[in-house]
Amino acid sequence: MSLYRVTFEPGHRVVNVEEGTTLAQAAAAAGVRIAMSCGGQGVCGRCAVLLRSGPADGKGPWDAHEGNEQRWVLACQTAVKADIVVDVARAECIAAHLEEAVSDAHVRMLEEVPLGDGRPLVRTMTVHMSPPSVHDNVSDFSRLRRALRQLDPSLKSLTIDLKALQTLPGVLRRSDWQVNATVADLGDTARVIGVAPARVEAAAEPARPGAGPRRHAPSPVHGVAIDVGTSTVAVQIVDMTHAISLGVAVEHNAQARYGEDVISRIIFSEEHPTGLDDLRAAVLETINDLLEQVARSAGLRSRDIAAASIAGNTTMTSLLLGVEASAIRRAPHIPPASDLPVFTGGEVGLRMEPQGPVYLHPAVSGFVGGDITAGVLATGMDQTEQLSLLIDVGTNGEIVVGTSEWLTCCSCSAGPAFEGVGIEAGMHATRGAIEHIHYDAASDAVEYRVIGNAPPAGICGTGLLELLANLFQAGIIDRNGLFNESAPTKRLRRGDYQLEFLLVPQGENGAERDIVLTQADVEHLIRSKAAVHAGITFLLQAVGLRTEQVEKFYIAGAFGTHLDLTAAVAIGMVPEVPASRIEYAGNSSLRGACASLMSRTARDRVRHIARNMTYIELSGEPAFMEEYVASMFLPHTDLSRFPSAAGMEKAENHGPNRLVP
Amino acid sequence: MPFEMPKEKWRGAVTQVKIGATAAEGGTRSRTITVGGEATLPFLDFEAAIPNRPVIALEVLDVAPADWPEPLMEAYGDVLGDPAAWAHKCVEEYGADMVCLRLQSAHPDHGDSSPAQCAETVRKVLEAVGVPLIIWGCGDRDKDNNVMPEVSQAAAKERCCLGSAVQDNYKTIAACAMADGHVVINEAPLDINIQKQVNILVTEMGVKPEDIIMYQVTGGLGYGVEYAYTIMERTRLAALGGDKMLSMPMLAIVGSETWRAKEARLTEEEAPQWGRRHERAILWEAVTAELFLHAGTDILVMWHPEAAKLIRESILVYSTPISES
16 A cells, blocks of 8 residues: 655644545644544534645535635545645644643632542551561561551551562561552552662761661652543642642643544444544543643653542543443443442553552443542532532533432533534634623624633633623623624624624734634524523422522533633523522532542542432433423523523613623 | 312413404404403313403415315315405304414415515405404515515504514514504414513513414324423413413414324225215314313314314303403
8 A cells, every 4th residue: 555645734744644544544643633523524624624735535615615726625534645735724723721721710729739638549658667587477568568557557458569569578678677668549458559668778978976867758649630521631740748739731632533522432432443542542642741741840750640530521431441432322321330440550551650549530320420529529519418509511511419418410411512612713712712702782892802812713611601691681692592683783794604793803913714603603502501501400300409499509610610600690501699609619520539639538438429429311301301492592481580680681782781690 | 068169279361362453443343352361271260260262263375275175175165266255255154253364375485476465465355354364474484574564564453463473583573563553473383482482582572462372383183282282281371370471372273284184185985994084074173173272272273164163162162252342
């Protein structure tokens, strides 16, 4: 088979591929990431790239476009048949996203590491043993075990891994029986994964008079908390000994190139012979890159990380481990495992201490996973008699309601609209995304703020939310979300297929193209918010409770961090409740993962949470569908649920919108 | 021990809607019809007031149908193609309480008649009968938005029912109703929430609740009618429970839906196990209408006069006299 050279510009990345390879595959091989929402089926159009030179069997909807001399093709549908140069500058590359795009509040929240309970996932225990003798002739490991148990009687079942055992006799004798043992907590057992001398050898400098033998203070133990989200992966390295955060970073989950949502990724794994391996490799790539970055910025090597605590939804967890996930997407949606054993870093494929423990949060069902159990842990809603409700606003839209005595959950499949997916000018909350926006009806002007102060390239979830509320209040869209063609604005115009509202014209502040909100975008957003609201209402109804009875609402998720509460209520996504009852939980999955890293009590709690949470399947419930349709109205068909929104004037010519909370 | 009939106490009632306008009111109708006002579930007059009885409108098409089965041809064969004569026959011979004129000819695929032509048809029908009128568009959204304003104006002050306002196309017809003093029929696709949403949108435009009739698109017997029944019953219960946005009287289209069915069309030769076609077809329409009566329907739009007669008898058995202006 002939090999051809594919060059990706800018960046001049070159790869040689076999004839017939698609440009998307070539890009993956070259390390160039291109968005493929539909997983390569050729329907979403996001992988469009520009051919600079060379022929190709191109397929793209722009071929017949008037005035388009450029050759845009869909990377997933275009096969290489000669040397070719491809321009990906304007393709939607999934850019790496560092701390700059994470809000200040979010980072601050994550910097607080909970204190442990003395039994973190991994710890160093310093033991001083008496040397063996004829009268005390137990084996080396038994001696160590005895000493460790004296220090911590809860260590009933203690083993040792091979590598540690191999060095044990030597270390014990060289260190004069004073060692730092690294012990991993595996749940029912504990395992010694390393031994090192606690006592320094004869010092080079003369000892001061009266000074005892110098001892190594054991080096701090480092661990990592990881939130493996469908769209975004977040990593936080922690000095577990001192309970300090050493850094947080987030990046887009590279699996997105195989599909934007869990279902399309599972389908990818089914339809391609190496699909499962590819998916696993992609997420490991993202995680390991982040580990390296954060480790480096903390002055560590990633190998210094001794333990990992991972929270991800059921599909993400399965794909990370390379476990077949097909059953998840088919009724009755069975997860491979809910309560997972603790694996090692080496087995899982993380760039950390190979023998270090990797703890994965337990799942509840096929669609409510470790990220949610970790989230419940982080909010503490399982420990209080107060009735709480947690919403993880994201693609899967999981909702949990309950108290310390009971918990129920559901997944309302909100869809990725508020993550910018499926929206004409939508994008993830990365550099170039409009994250705050305000439309003033009186002046017909749009004000906005862009992440990173870069030229606006699109709009992310928080911006979309604010915009929707704004346009509704200004009378640009009616309660159905339909554009009001007689609204007094110059920004409403007819696009190729539908009405659209112009937010940013090409050229303004460096924008490369017009940024618009289309009629279809509004419909997607309304459906998304309707699903969340319906999920909340339905779940409460299912347990015979009302919104007014909920004492605390926790809103979590990458989207939820920046949530504009008034906008969320104005459009009817969140019930109208006093602001004091709402708490932003930020990335609750990551915070929960951190807590689990530090404390056995936390891990036990999570297991209890997972086992006791009852999952309610919404798709089979006609009442949910009813509530969903009722919620597809701004703010809701039952206006009495939103008294202040119902009594609010539309701002037609009144100037900036006002929602009196 | 004497038996005490248990009585439900309802918080709300169905709105009363008056259709038609006499000379005293600025129109030319010889009588008006009032529907709605029920303060309890259908026909339970021992429990609360039921001021008005359900009414029957017979449908008149402005295009002669090409494929009508014999029973219908027998009833209307001589007046097909002449909407005024057809309407006259419906009232004088068949005792219809109202006439429902459907402007099918306006549809681009069925004649594409102009707004002016439609308006002329409406004028002729208004002249031909003294009963209140329901005027329905052709179903093509853009065409109706051109036709209905002119038709509405031609019938100004007659207080007709204009059909129909839907979720994504309600403004034109609502505006016509307000400008020319008509009643709007709000349509929903067999969904109680969408019905309420349309009612909210239309009332927010300024149409009063007393100027609205609700209509859920339904199939006939055997084609989902039980689902329609449930939706209508729930709507009525919501009204009685005090939901003002679901309190309007309800209309059901029975004729065109039931006569679509093969059960109404196949002859004895084609389906011998189904018995005589004439009775079968009439009953198909009548049973559907009867069902909707019990769900709370206030206006039945029917086709066959014999089916209408059966329903009229049913209504008489259950109800109180019609209120007249």
